[in-house]
Amino acid sequence: MSREYETVIGLEVHVELATKTKIFCGCSTQFGGEVNSHTCPVCTGMPGSLPVLNKQVVEYAIAVGLATNCEITRHGKFDRKNYFYPDNPQNYQISQLYLPICRNGYVEIETEAGGSKKVGIHEIHMEEDAGKLIHDEWAEVSLVDYNRSGVPLIEIVSEPDMRSAEEVIAYLEKLRMFIRYLGASDCKLQEGSMRADVNLSVRPVGAAEFGTRTEMKNLNSFTSITHAIASERERQIDILESGGSVVQETRRFDDNKGESYAMRSKEDAQDYRYFPDPDLIPVEVSEEWIEEIKSRQPEFRPAKMARYKEEYGIPDYDIGIITDSKAMADIFEEATKLSGQPKKVSNWLMVETLRLLKEQNMDPEDIRFSAKHLADLIGLTEKRVINSSVAKEVFEKMFEDDTDPVAYVEEHGLKQESDAGALKAICEQVIAENPKSVEDYKAGKEKAIGFLVGQTMKLAKGKADPGTVNSLLKELLG
Numbered sequence: 026m027s028r029e030y031e032t033v034i035g036l037e038v039h040v041e042l043a044t045k046t047k048i049f050c051g052c053s054t055q056f057g058g059e060v061n062s063h064t065c066p067v068c069t070g071m072p073g074s075l076p077v078l079n080k081q082v083v084e085y086a087i088a089v090g091l092a093t094n095c096e097i098t099r100h101g102k103f104d105r106k107n108y109f110y111p112d113n114p115q116n117y118q119i120s121q122l123y124l125p126i127c128r129n130g131y132v133e134i135e136t137e138a139g140g141s142k143k144v145g146i147h148e149i150h151m152e153e154d155a156g157k158l159i160h161d162e163w164a165e166v167s168l169v170d171y172n173r174s175g176v177p178l179i180e181i182v183s184e185p186d187m188r189s190a191e192e193v194i195a196y197l198e199k200l201r202m203f204i205r206y207l208g209a210s211d212c213k214l215q216e217g218s219m220r221a222d223v224n225l226s227v228r229p230v231g232a233a234e235f236g237t238r239t240e241m242k243n244l245n246s247f248t249s250i251t252h253a254i255a256s257e258r259e260r261q262i263d264i265l266e267s268g269g270s271v272v273q274e275t276r277r278f279d280d281n282k283g284e285s286y287a288m289r290s291k292e293d294a295q296d297y298r299y300f301p302d303p304d305l306i307p308v309e310v311s312e313e314w315i316e317e318i319k320s321r322q323p324e325f326r327p328a329k330m331a332r333y334k335e336e337y338g339i340p341d342y343d344i345g346i347i348t349d350s351k352a353m354a355d356i357f358e359e360a361t362k363l364s365g366q367p368k369k370v371s372n373w374l375m376v377e378t379l380r381l382l383k384e385q386n387m388d389p390e391d392i393r394f395s396a397k398h399l400a401d402l403i404g405l406t407e408k409r410v411i412n413s414s415v416a417k418e419v420f421e422k423m424f425e426d427d428t429d430p431v432a433y434v435e436e437h438g439l440k441q442e443s444d445a446g447a448l449k450a451i452c453e454q455v456i457a458e459n460p461k462s463v464e465d466y467k468a469g470k471e472k473a474i475g476f477l478v479g480q481t482m483k484l485a486k487g488k489a490d491p492g493t494v495n496s497l498l499k500e501l502l503g
């Protein structure tokens with residue numbers, strides 16, 4: 026029955042920008058400071074204080090707009106959106122209604138069928154974030170923390186072009202890739218630096234008009250977005266099937282219960298009594314400035330993936346992992362340039378680096394070791410100065426504090442036993458001390474050599490190369 030309905034979805038995505046200071050004052054945007062410590066008269070809405078626009082916010086907004094094929098508004102302005110709530114000290118939010126910085130763009134996503142599809146971007150505008158209410162149930166009071174008040178946001182409003190949860194996720198992934206590659210935000214749904222409101226309606230397949238939509242808030246993971254879409258689609262179809270009509274409203278989705286409930290009826294723009302902010306001068310964007318930002322745009326993931334395939338010939342799987350973040354891709358390229366060993370670099374990144382990042386709950390952006398040191402480490406293993414288990418140990422140290430692997434190996438005497446005479450003497454000793462294994466080996470039990478190699482490695486304190494030991498032993502055993 027429900028297959029006869031089409032789902033129609035448009036998203037409003039808020040992204041907290043990674044500027045050092047707030048959008049209209051010099052306060053820090055750092056997350057987690059002591060309550061109300063990152064505040065001043067401007068971001069606490071004191072009478073007489075005046076906002077001054079942070080240029081970096083405009084740059085990030087334009088960069089995201091260029092990445093998503095938008096037109097950039099050359100003469101823009103800010104508007105006041107009036108509403109009354111204690112997390113909003115001015116009683117208005119500075120936003121952009123009439124002349125948003127970017128308009129009429131699109132993002133291309135891959136569809137399940139293997140094709141691609143354009144999701145329209147209606148606009149991207151700049152605005153300020155609100156403070157945060159803390160409800161203290163014990164003291165029966167609500168407190169407010171204004172550290173987040175005035176943190177810069179961009180809101181990316183899509184056209185109602187998506188038709189399934191898969192398309193929504195693909196769209197969000199694409200946006201997140203652009204924004205992370207630009208360094209404009211870390212886009213973490215769980216931490217709220219990326220927040221998606223889902224507008225959804227259903228209509229009979231083939232209908233020309235859209236149905237009435239609802240908007241769902243409070244979705245902080247892709248899983249919760251997927252659940253919310255499935256549940257809201259069913260709810261709306263049930264209403265229509267039983268002869269009712271969907272009410273346009275904002276709903277809050279509770280992922281634990283798997284259902285949403287009404288928060289408030291949808292406000293219209295006029296409810297906010299928008300008007301141009303008289304305290305801010307117009308935003309003038311010159312052609313040169315746009316060109317300059319354009320020239321600084323990074324190579325984004327799809328182009329990078331194609332180039333890596335062509336240039337480095339490493340497996341698609343590796344390419345997918347390495348290009349997931351620009352930070353990782355940058356290290357890969359630099360270390361490959363220095364070592365000439367793309368696959369070796371890729372292995373260190375995919376295996377050991379990812380393992381340690383995960384273990385220590387870090388992002389690729391937090392990697393401390395330099396590409397130079399990774400290339401040096403690879404050089405040490407290639408020249409067989411150290412064996413692979415020593416290399417892992419050195420890498421862990423490097424991961425911690427960017428230790429220079431060459432100096433570290435030298436200082437800690439980790440070089441392989443390269444003195445052929447000394448190694449041979451150890452092998453002879455092992456052979457003499459393990460007659461049973463020697464006998465087994467001579468009787469054709471190939472595996473016995475493994476034990477002898479192990480014993481030799483132990484005596485050589487791990488500094489021997491297992492391959493060399495293996496052939497040396499075989500030679501001695503005739």
Ligand code: ADP
Nearest residue numbers: 033034035036183184185224225226235236238
């Ligand atoms: P408003 O001005 O009330 O905020 P907008 O036209 O700006 O409404 O749309 C807000 C979001 O809702 C946009 O992302 C848009 O794509 C989406 N949207 C609009 N109409 C529908 C609809 N009928 N079904 C699903 N999404 C819709």
Ligand code: ZN
Nearest residue numbers: 050052065068
């Ligand atoms: Zn401030």
Ligand code: MG
Nearest residue numbers: 037180182294
């Ligand atoms: Mg809107």
